[in-house]
Amino acid sequence: MSNDSNATNQSWGGRFNEPTDAFVAEFTASVQFDQRMYFHDIQGSIAHATMLAKVGVLSEQERDQIIQGLSEVRADIEAGEFEWSVALEDVHMNIEAKLTEKIGITGKKLHTGRSRNDQVATDIRLYLRDEIDFIASEITRLQQGIVGLAQREAETIMPGFTHLQTAQPVTFGHHVMAWNEMLQRDYERLMDCRKRVNIMPLGAAALAGTSYPIDRALTAELLGFERPSYNSLDSVSDRDFAIEFCSFASLLLMHLSRASEELILWASAQFDFIDLPDRFCTGSSIMPQKKNPDVPELVRGKSGRVTGHLISLLMLMKSQPLAYNKDNQEDKEPLFDVLDTVKGCLRAYADMVPALQVKASKMRNAALKGFATATDLADYLVVKGMPFRDAHEVVGKAVAYGIERGKDLSEMSLEELQQFSDTIVDDVFDVLTLEGSVNARNHIGGTAPAQVREAVKRAEQGLSTR
Ligand code: ARG
8 A cells, every 4th residue: 555645635635725735645545445345346337437428427438447447446456456546545446546547537537426325335335335235145054054953953852041041841853943933033234124225326416416418327236236325425424234234234144143142052061952063163272172252252342342343333423414425434344353353253153163073962961850840740730720820839849849859840759749749640641751851842933843844944944946
């Protein structure tokens, strides 16, 4: 990057008497981070020039020269042969200067009927739209992994928790399908956000529109936007679409963070429910026995970072009067970091989830402890005619007895159980087994293996039509 900021920027230097202070040039520039939008900046410029020629503002020859020149600039950038200059402030003016250097005076006509204000708003939307499409495909890949895991482990029984205390037996497939539901909502939120990203600000110019006979519908069509925006002041100034995206991202990472917390617990020696493949873990430089669940831990940590960026953008926007203010240049770094973070986390998760090794017998043994079938015993008594509150009391006493003797309900003899109620007879053991417990919850949304398979089918159908 060239730091030669002695020269006053040619694009607006006309009314200035002295060159920009070198520090101020660096301080106010954005090219250091907005150069990553070069592809979309050029895409927008090509559409703009095409439209200008269609309405007669540029000649066809000028249009062709501009498109040819912009294509060369893009090739230079992609070949690493483009010298970005801080004096030229941002990606837009760097590219325009280079274009003019290549094709001469016609290059200076590209900016007719537009401003950097509508240009930058357009670029961010084009850039974000492509990123959204990639992120959507990564969410789909992760969901496919989860659904596959659920199908394989539809019958695997583990303790289900509330308050992180053993509550009732659930199937592992059912547990991971809960993650899938969260991701399904995240996906839908992303698609909804995309609709509002896909509106074209170009033509709003600096703030009031332009006096040239532009055809905004044509430019929008060329760029694949749903339609042109309806108010020029709003178009150049609001970044709510980026905030909305960061809000989606915060929720997604909140969900991945919750799943991470579970993976970290399950991979501990105390739970020992799963093995994370070695390639997703690291060791300790001092404790030779350690295998640390780094990937889930980092994802959990990164969720805070993404939510921080959401708050930054909300604060950035909240006090700005209409229309464009330089504050908005600060939208890019948080947004780009959110994009990079989300893509990294999704990639790690989509690769890791199908490779999780489930320790079914460890899960089963854990479910046999902690009186996970206590509710089933209470329900059994209710079916035999006892009011639920009385049944709750009876089972509570049986549990207290079990705690004293170190025995789970299913390990007690019929005589032991009958101390608490003579309503209990030998068919009680059908409901005290783990399989009996999960199979009994056989309704839509329940944990029964049959319902897990239904949920998997439903999810696969949805994923296949995306
Ligand atoms: N670099 C600026 C941004 O990121 C582009 C728009 C600047 N417009 C202006 N009139 N200073 O927002």
